[in-house]
Amino acid sequence: MKNRIINLLSELVKINSVNATISGGPGEKEISGFVARYLTKLGLDPEIQPAAPDRTNVVALIPGINRNGSLLLNGHLDTVGVEGMDAPFSLKQEGDKLYGRGTYDMKGSIAVMLLLAEYFTHHPPPISTLFTFVADEEDRSAGMEYLIKRWLPKFSPFPSGGIFLEPTELEIGVSHKGVSWYEIEVIGKAAHGSRPSEGVDAILPLRSALEELNNIQSELLNTEADPLLGHATLHASIIDGGTALSVIPSRSRLKWERRTLPKESQNLLNLELERVIQAVKSFPGNHDVKGREIFVRPPYEISKEAKVLTCLQDASPQSKLVGLSFWSDSALCGKAGIPSVLFGPIGHGAHATDEWVSLKSLIRVYEILKKLILFFEVPVR
Template sequence: MPATQHPVVTLLEDLIRIDSSNPDLVPGAPGESAIADYVTSWLSERGFDCHRLEKTPGRPSIVAISRGTGGGRSIMLNGHLDTVSLGSFETDGLLPEHRDGNVYGRGAYDMKSGIAAIMVAAEAATAQPHAGDLVLALVADEEFASAGTEEVLRHYTTDCAIVVEPSGLDVVTAHRGFAWFEVTIHGRAAHGSRRDLGSDAIVKAGAFLTALGQHDVELSQRTSHPMLGTGNIHASVITGGEEQSSYPASCTIALERRTLPGENSVTVEAELRGILDMIASGDADFKYSVSAGLERNPFSVESNEPVVASLIAAATNNLGATPSVRGEPFWTDCALLSDAGIPTVLFGVDGGGAHAAEEWVTVRSLVALTNTLEEVIMNVTDGPGSGR
């Protein structure tokens, strides 16, 4: 069968035609309801027990389960149903196109290809009895706040998991996290003519910004993580002042710190306060406050975890070569699964154009991903020992 006629390609085309743009990114966008209906119908017809989780109306995640006969390990395959804006796509993002061995369309790469591979692989793998449960978590909202995976994890757990984000058919066993903070430098408001009464919060913030830049350099010189390099920090947004004729009473710097395993919001805040206290020690009029925001933990999984070994073996079998094992600089839902105590690994298609004007997946990698996932499912769920 030509690769372009593989059932996973046909399914991907159907999924691309469904607008599942995330409404938290695109006001008025439809969200995941229509695509959730589609995957539920498709999987129910193939014997999966489907559950709809929809704490936020209109933002459903689908959990589809194929129960095992007992005695085997369970596995969760996780992928997200939402996409970013169609407006940024240079042609019709809902019209799948084939060119040069690739499929083009919004979500073709990130990540309706992964959803299609999960579904087709799961159908094939469960055509025969299996000991462990297979759980498909097809989730909402990964592109914004990962509310879908968080909701799934409040209700379901498994012995291991694979997140099928695009990875170029590399095996990803680590990625960085992040912590957001706001640092406010406090001054004193006064008329612009009254230096004796005013204290310029924006000017005083300059000392902190300079020190923040020096801190980023120091981070780059720390011992490098073998897969993730070093952490980094940057100022993202600065706000302060009311009008040109007044001394500003405050200046707030929103910043982001990208973190490595072993780092978290607590360690980052301690670093920030150390910097700020050092400035204050030389300036009695330097006042500040620190507010922690969103935090997402780094992710890592040990190479000797059975799901990692099984994935590498299956990928080697289907690719004809051992896949690269590496880390990613950005954050994924792998961290949420890992935080829930589920050994997790990331593996997905090759292609490009995530969030861009043109997005594509290579058909070769889509078929290879599907075949690899099928083999992993069979090996993991067959029993407590080694694979089939």
Template sequence: MGNMEQVEELTTLIGDLVRIETENPPGNEKACTEYIASWFEERGIEANVIDEPHPDRPQIGVKIGSGEPTLVLNGHIDVVPAGDRDQWTHDPYAGDEVDGCLYGRGSVDMKTGVAIGMLTVAHLADDLKSGEIPGSLVFHAAIGEETAEPGTKTLLETGYDGDYGVVLEPTRLHTATSEKGLAWYEIVVTGDPSHASRPDQGTNAIQFAKPLLDALDEYDTDVRERSDSLVGQAYSTVTMFEAGTKENVVPEKAKITIDRRFLPDESIEQIDSEIDTLVGTVEEEHGVSISWNRTRTYESAAIAEDSILAEVFRKHSARVADVSPEPWGVNASTDVRNFINDANMEAITWGPGDLAQAHTYDEHVELSSAADGLTALLGAAEEILSETHMTE
């Protein structure tokens, strides 16, 4: 297939995927799953529809070939809500093409990644089936990534796993061998309600939240001392504060939310313990009742910087798009943790597009970078699947 045809095919596919609204919440992935299944079917490739973990939100697993090694290409099809439509210059679900860019919610995060994964499977299918390429290729179209649901985890558990994994998130074709983790905590300070005309009868939860906020501020300062050569420093940021029900009622509770970004060498158990100690100290020193819980977790994950998988992808990215082959880590959270931590696989986060575009108004992808991504992925996948010595 000529390069122009390849670019055209890729552009059409990204546009089609973007035009199917798959917002999560609530989790509207089904129409996109159906599109992907029929796209593979038209090309004589069996795409299995997986009804777990949610029967009404199916996902796709594809496997071609029977040899070793097995490479898994992973993409999630859910997108964050488009938000206020008036803030968009381009309709978020029109897939407008302007000046070499394709606009729309999910264009970067991560329907371009999904598209290059699908096309790689389609382009290598015949050689994999005939044994010309000795390895096997697996493709995931996963649900629920934006809300930390076990979409990818379920696909890996259902048998769509392998020796190597690539999570096709936008990294501008840099090869990430490690990623930060993310945990959200809700901390609730409890007071006692009363009418504001008799404030001393109640216990004002906002007053009691002050020493807690001070303690959290100190904790953030300590945490920022921790750093990792690839993903930078850790953070603990207060992102929400909710209190009060009415202007003339002393609030009985205040809820503080923190966003904790953590490093590959920090464990979630360790962070839970730090939060628990912090809360316990404030309770003791100020005689106040505080409870906490962790509401969402994306674990951190890392593999060796010099892994064969990473080396091959660095080489092809440098060849195709002049991307620096320096070791790199990603500050966002991706499903790569399910590969590394849950399935015990060697995996990287790698893909076209700029993460800075993710979740923004007028999100868009440069079509030339998408094309570079497809070229590099085809080259890297073919090399890995042909290197039978890798699994020995």
């Protein structure tokens, strides 16, 4: 098993699949071709899906003995960029550590999924098992959006559980925070710096916005923390405005990020945005202000009774239930009605230059998921 994982991971790492939104990133076209060929050689009939122009998913089904249910396994094919790395696309082994871009996040898991597909083509699983390899998890989740909106509604039987093989240090990821991005724009009036009375400064009112964000941040830290995820947070991310040193600025913009908890409502987030807008309006002057939500990724938490969770706990009793610091496609799957857990290898350096995955932990992931699939039962509806 060791050598099979090393060889397969080496092939996967060799293929540059840096997300296409990153400069020089080719996206998933080549790696999805590799995955599809691998599955075809096993005798499966993989479907290549056009998630977006030049962005492809690969999906393959292994029919189960019981055709009434299905279980979904998921991995993303893209990686983050490789800036600062010496040899990102060649696998290097040092003891148990396998170095290279994507080894940990998450080509090691893609190798595990392919080996599981291989095992279950020879030993039909109790219920149908759906292997989904998606594009674009590291940016806007175009792959998972396609899968959920365009493909899953046509697929039967609808999966009764999902497993996302993101790196979790062999713990069971049951929740993660959401991400929401906001922007306000302040509009003033330009004037020469020597005649400020003729203009309306659009930068100064940001002071009230920053103060209000600071107030909200303090309140969040004083609200009861989620036992696994801690407190909700926010931070100011980008400020821009003004055109020249001798000009009263006619425009400014402030963007911030809010990390949300599963118990927080959209209404609460809308109110926070409104508070910041009102704070800027209250700042003395004739400026105008507009605000909007730019982007939302929901938080996620699986029900403690979900079959996929209890089965995974049975298959891996030593694993703790943990909240994860990163956002994942599992939130979209959960929202679409598929209770989903995260479970993957030990390693280090996702999104960093010294990325590695533990070989032993990949073997554990393989063994535990094999056991889970063998014992997964379809929940009674």
